[in-house]
Amino acid sequence: MVMSDRRIALIPGDGIGPEITAATLRILEAGGFEAEYEILEAGQPALDKGLPVMPESTIARIAELGIALKGPTTTPIGKGHTSANVALRKALDLFANVRPTRSIPGLKTHFDNVKIDLIIVRENTEDLYAGIEFQPHKDMAQAVKVITRPGCARLFKYAFEMVRKQGRKRITAVHKANIMKLTDGMFLEEFYKAAAENPDIIADDIIVDNCCMQLVVRPEQFDVIVTENLYGDIVSDLCAGLVGGLGLAAGANIGENCAVFEAVHGSAPDIAGKGIANPTALLFTSLMMLRHLGERSIADRIGRATLQVLGEGKVLTGDLGGHATTAEYTQAIIDRLADVG
Numbered sequence: 045m046v047m048s049d050r051r052i053a054l055i056p057g058d059g060i061g062p063e064i065t066a067a068t069l070r071i072l073e074a075g076g077f078e079a080e081y082e083i084l085e086a087g088q089p090a091l092d093k094g095l096p097v098m099p100e101s102t103i104a105r106i107a108e109l110g111i112a113l114k115g116p117t118t119t120p121i122g123k124g125h126t127s128a129n130v131a132l133r134k135a136l137d138l139f140a141n142v143r144p145t146r147s148i149p150g151l152k153t154h155f156d157n158v159k160i161d162l163i164i165v166r167e168n169t170e171d172l173y174a175g176i177e178f179q180p181h182k183d184m185a186q187a188v189k190v191i192t193r194p195g196c197a198r199l200f201k202y203a204f205e206m207v208r209k210q211g212r213k214r215i216t217a218v219h220k221a222n223i224m225k226l227t228d229g230m231f232l233e234e235f236y237k238a239a240a241e242n243p244d245i246i247a248d249d250i251i252v253d254n255c256c257m258q259l260v261v262r263p264e265q266f267d268v269i270v271t272e273n274l275y276g277d278i279v280s281d282l283c284a285g286l287v288g289g290l291g292l293a294a295g296a297n298i299g300e301n302c303a304v305f306e307a308v309h310g311s312a313p314d315i316a317g318k319g320i321a322n323p324t325a326l327l328f329t330s331l332m333m334l335r336h337l338g339e340r341s342i343a344d345r346i347g348r349a350t351l352q353v354l355g356e357g358k359v360l361t362g363d364l365g366g367h368a369t370t371a372e373y374t375q376a377i378i379d380r381l382a383d384v385g
């Protein structure tokens with residue numbers, strides 16, 4: 045690893061996490077990005093040592109450094125420990141989760157006849173993910189959906205500014221305010237307050253079920269989508285599927301003073317340890333991190349090399365229909381870096 049003044053917290057995660065993290069760091073280093081990574085514990089490796097799933101020391105160090113790259117961490121279904129991700133996002137108040145979805149030229153997908161280029165901005169700390177669940181009776185379980193005006197206001201401020209900074213034109217709020225009158229109703233009300241303050245940006249809204257249908261039928265119509273935590277979680281996996289799958293879907297958790305860069309996908313236990321995971325999602329995530337750090341030209345160069353390898357389709361991992369191992373695919377990108385200048 046390169047010696048550098050720049051320090052980044054690194055959570056390799058579990059499942060495929062360590063494999064794709066190692067691949068990503070190799071490509072970043074080959075592309076000329078210099079940083080020192082501080083490996084911090086979270087998820088299953090922390091639990092194995094008798095620590096909480098997201099140890100206080102990990103949260104405190106990320107807060108100090110202000111930046112982290114995080115691999116996926118497993119959360120057991122229905123029982124066992126709570127989500128390390130939800131804990132981290134809440135503890136560091138990482139209120140916006142930014143998830144771009146872009147078609148990759150040349151890559152064969154069910155939607156390769158259209159150009160998809162959209163960004164989801166997902167609220168990241170409230171909604172049904174606030175973690176307020178209880179069981180008042182053995183035959184009844186309840187969860188509380190939390191939407192606050194300040195939570196909406198800061199999300200929309202960030203989202204409208206992002207639209208403008210990225211030269212985009214339109215933002216669409218995704219909700220279910222026809223049924224969830226108070227919670228989603230408040231979300232929508234705050235959205236249109238923000239829209240009134242940003243008259244240069246086209247603002248509209250759509251009900252989440254119709255949004256899913258529209259995304260499958262005419263995905264190219266969307267520009268920026270802003271939505272609540274649960275809908276955003278689901279819709280962003282749908283969007284990943286449109287452009288080639290979870291192995292390609294990048295994401296960033298953004299707070300006022302801190303950012304944690306983390307791919308959309310999980311720990312993929314079905315392929316963990318086999319050396320066949322696709323590292324592109326975490327690589328694209330790390331390129332978002334580089335741009336956040338002002339390293340645009342390195343990010344663009346690595347991005348170009350990766351898109352070329354993906355578009356040619358000769359060296360692809362199994363999730364994209366190829367036979368390459370993680371190591372072979374990683375090497376193909378590194379080799380290509382020499383050609384993209």
Ligand SMILES: NC(=O)c1ccc[n+]([C@@H]2O[C@H](COP(=O)([O-])OP(=O)(O)OC[C@H]3O[C@@H](n4cnc5c(N)ncnc54)[C@H](O)[C@@H]3O)[C@@H](O)[C@H]2O)c1
Nearest residue numbers: 116117118119120290291308309310311312315321322363
């Ligand atoms: N950010 C995170 O840490 C995060 C996000 C989502 C899910 N999870 C956790 O991950 C665990 C597994 O969840 P899941 O199986 O529902 O979702 P998943 O995203 O791990 O996997 C879904 C499918 O996509 C495939 N896949 C995902 N990433 C891939 C990659 N990089 N390369 C190739 N194939 C890939 C998997 O093999 C699997 O078939 C669960 O415990 C879940 O809670 C963590």
